[in-house]
Amino acid sequence: MPFYDLRCKDCGEEFNVRASIKERENKEIECPNCHSHELEAVFKSVNIISSSKSSDSGYSCTSGCCGGSCGF
Ligand SMILES: [Zn+2]
8 A cells, every 4th residue: 555645734734645546535534633635735745656767757668769868
């Protein structure tokens, strides 16, 4: 299961929780401080390990015309 950095919209509490995508979609995660379900995701750092390559910035050359420096 992935970890989520979440912030409570009601009290501002930030916390890290491990939950399934389904639990998050169904708002089954609650704030540990005030038990609100009004939570938003916080993107501080990458803590979900991606299977894509680390150079995948979205701007690298995909056709191989330049070895990755042309920006296409
Ligand atoms: Zn709260």
